[in-house]
Amino acid sequence: MTTKIKICGLSRPEEVDAAAQAGATHIGLMHYAPSKRHISLEQAAALARHAPLSLQTVLVMVNASAELTGKAIEIVRPHIIQFHGSETPEWLRLVKEKTGIGVWKALGVKTLEVMRQSDRYIGAADVLLFDAPAGDQHGGTGTSFDWGLLAQYDHKIPWGLAGGLDIANVADAIRQTGAPLVDVSSGVETVPGVKDMDKIAAFCQAVQQYDTARTDS
Numbered sequence: 001m002t003t004k005i006k007i008c009g010l011s012r013p014e015e016v017d018a019a020a021q022a023g024a025t026h027i028g029l030m031h032y033a034p035s036k037r038h039i040s041l042e043q044a045a046a047l048a049r050h051a052p053l054s055l056q057t058v059l060v061m062v063n064a065s066a067e068l069t070g071k072a073i074e075i076v077r078p079h080i081i082q083f084h085g086s087e088t089p090e091w092l093r094l095v096k097e098k099t100g101i102g103v104w105k106a107l108g109v110k111t112l113e114v115m116r117q118s119d120r121y122i123g124a125a126d127v128l129l130f131d132a133p134a135g136d137q138h139g140g141t142g143t144s145f146d147w148g149l150l151a152q153y154d155h156k157i158p159w160g161l162a163g164g165l166d167i168a169n170v171a172d173a174i175r176q177t178g179a180p181l182v183d184v185s186s187g188v189e190t191v192p193g194v195k196d197m198d199k200i201a202a203f204c205q206a207v208q209q210y211d212t213a214r215t216d217s
């Protein structure tokens with residue numbers, strides 16, 4: 001099985017190129033003013049246009065108004081929108097119905113109960129992204145959570161793993177959880193908001209080497 005890889009919080013064309021060359025499948029573009037990775041809708045649109053066809057573009061927003069969400073989708077034209085706040089299944093269904101684009105929901109995981117409650121997104125989210133609980137920051141904190149909660153869960157929606165992943169732990173994270181998609185931001189940065197091209201390459205290589213070893217065994 002080939003693990004999908006999302007590199008999140010990109011802000012420069014050379015970061016997009018590095019993600020594509022390394023074999024990432026998705027790039028995340030943050031439009032959320034309090035984030036250190038926030039970029040304008042115009043910057044996000046330029047990066048989305050720059051991205052080769054091999055990359056799916058994911059616009060990340062947090063509790064945005066209907067007006068801003070509509071405007072953002074119109075300007076950026078992403079393949080997918082990732083909601084990273086307290087957006088409801090009803091809201092996701094509405095966005096899907098109105099725009100037809102892919103809709104992901106991120107959830108901060110503290111307990112198995114959060115995993116169980118994630119079932120309310122059945123028929124609403126195309127993918128659930130399980131991330132570390134991040135309080136007011138919502139995401140991109142570089143911290144991980146108890147992966148055992150994912151391994152114990154009978155997933156009913158396609159899903160991905162985020163939160164504190166890096167070059168050293170990503171293979172183990174996939175082994176422990178069986179994640180079909182991994183998402184990284186802090187783990188491939190020099191400082192918050194600035195991606196490191198070598199780290200992007202090494203992260204993707206760590207995932208690909210794990211996939212190859214798993215196939216061969």
Ligand SMILES: O=C(O)c1ccccc1NCC(=O)[C@H](O)[C@H](O)COP(=O)(O)O
Pocket residue numbers: 008009028030032035036037060062084131137138139140141142143162163164165183184185186187
């Ligand atoms: O990255 C941010 O600054 C951010 C802020 C608010 C909401 C979401 C945010 N990031 C979304 C992502 O998908 C991150 O990749 C994910 O939270 C994992 O981040 P990290 O632990 O830094 O790898």
